[in-house]
Amino acid sequence: MSKKYAALGAFLETVTGKEITLSFRQIEEVLGESLPKSASDYDVWWSNSPVTGRHNAVWLDRGWQTADLNRKAMTVGFRRNERMAVSTGKVPVRRINASASPTLLEVAPVAAANDISLKFEWRLLGRVGLDMTGRLGLPTVADVPGLYRLRIERDRQTQFYIGESQSLRVRFGNYRSGSKGQATSHRIHELLKSALTDGASISVDVVIGQVELVINGAPMAVDLASKETRRMIEHAAIVACGGTDIELANR
Numbered sequence: 001m002s003k004k005y006a007a008l009g010a011f012l013e014t015v016t017g018k019e020i021t022l023s024f025r026q027i028e029e030v031l032g033e034s035l036p037k038s039a040s041d042y043d044v045w046w047s048n049s050p051v052t053g054r055h056n057a058v059w060l061d062r063g064w065q066t067a068d069l070n071r072k073a074m075t076v077g078f079r080r081n082e083r084m085a086v087s088t089g090k091v092p093v094r095r096i097n098a099s100a101s102p103t104l105l106e107v108a109p110v111a112a113a114n115d116i117s118l119k120f121e122w123r124l125l126g127r128v129g130l131d132m133t134g135r136l137g138l139p140t141v142a143d144v145p146g147l148y149r150l151r152i153e154r155d156r157q158t159q160f161y162i163g164e165s166q167s168l169r170v171r172f173g174n175y176r177s178g179s180k181g182q183a184t185s186h187r188i189h190e191l192l193k194s195a196l197t198d199g200a201s202i203s204v205d206v207v208i209g210q211v212e213l214v215i216n217g218a219p220m221a222v223d224l225a226s227k228e229t230r231r232m233i234e235h236a237a238i239v240a241c242g243g244t245d246i247e248l249a250n251r
Helices: 003-013 024-031 037-041 168-177 183-197 227-241
Strands: 019-023 064-070 075-080 116-119 123-130 146-154 157-165 201-207 212-215 218-220
Touching: 003 024, 019 024, 024 075, 116 227, 123 183, 146 168, 146 183, 146 227, 157 168, 157 183, 157 227, 168 183, 183 201
Parallel strands: none
Antiparallel strands: 019 075, 064 075, 116 212, 123 201, 146 157, 146 201, 212 218
């Protein structure tokens, strides 16, 4: 169960009635942070399908189910379902043998079909170098959200580091300074400086637009300001690199 939503579960334990309706804002106040964008965009986020580790365990494990979801009004109801909570307080989850054929499993009742097509193209932003004082320099970039790929080429081999950020300018600034207080930024800073010292050529590629996404035959608007969208593209890019003769610096 995600600890991020534990406060909602704790709140439901204090409810004495059999049902309660909460606004998304009230839930956010209970959590102390905003709900993800998918909570307001998709019904499935509020589904009662029991899956180990999913966020909905915070209400399912306590014998509650969501009902009367109204994403337009941004409200959702919770109703007690005593049959769902067993004596241990846990939801009985169906265990599937890992060797079982997928065709033998029952089709999920909500959003089962997922035919997804994603197209994007890396564009060369510039090169990474060292100035006369040995200070790391990255190409100038606007303060925009997007994806980036550090392409390190040496000895006829290519190494990639792929990432995403709400602000490419800030992220590149972090790599440039390499503060030890930011572990990942410091690691990439040292990786780039070491590679340049060894004679490598380093380029920066970016994706800041022109992304095509089609889900179940319907074209979808792509908003790179959405972290979920950027991470989807980032993961796709990392997987895509697995089919080429390269080494990933991501870890």
